[in-house]
Amino acid sequence: QVQLAESGGGSVQAGGSLRLSCARTGDSYNNYCMGWFRQAPGKEREGIAALDTDGTTKYIDSVKGRFTISKDRRTKTLYLQMNSLKPEDTAMYYCAADFRRRWLPPLSPDDYNFWGQGTQVTVSS
Numbered sequence: 001q002v003q004l005a006e007s008g009g010g011s012v013q014a015g016g017s018l019r020l021s022c023a024r025t026g027d028s029y030n031n032y033c034m035g036w037f038r039q040a041p042g043k044e045r046e047g048i049a050a051l052d053t054d055g056t057t058k059y060i061d062s063v064k065g066r067f068t069i070s071k072d073r074r075t076k077t078l079y080l081q082m083n084s085l086k087p088e089d090t091a092m093y094y095c096a097a098d099f100r101r102r103w104l105p106p107l108s109p110d111d112y113n114f115w116g117q118g119t120q121v122t123v124s125s
Contacts, residue, residue, distance in 0.1 A: 006117065008021050033053070093118060
């Protein structure tokens, strides 16, 4: 049973940094796409960063240059380094995995079928 567990969320002031982690267990897949998503109160869940088997990445415009997605194949951990945080980055952050796709990481939540429980990120001004 595939399980994803996020950690690293917290409260920071604007301009600060956080590093989110997503530990993946229960599978032995080598080909997959994984992504980070966020959902603020009253808003739809949006994909913010994703990467594929070969490490190709994709970001939404609002986080380009500030956030970096990466992975550690050995520990099966996905990371999201978030710098220059803004109050509008406040949301619940989720990681997700799709083992049906090897390349071209999507940012649509509909393309992912395994999800973690989320970790809260709060940025104060």
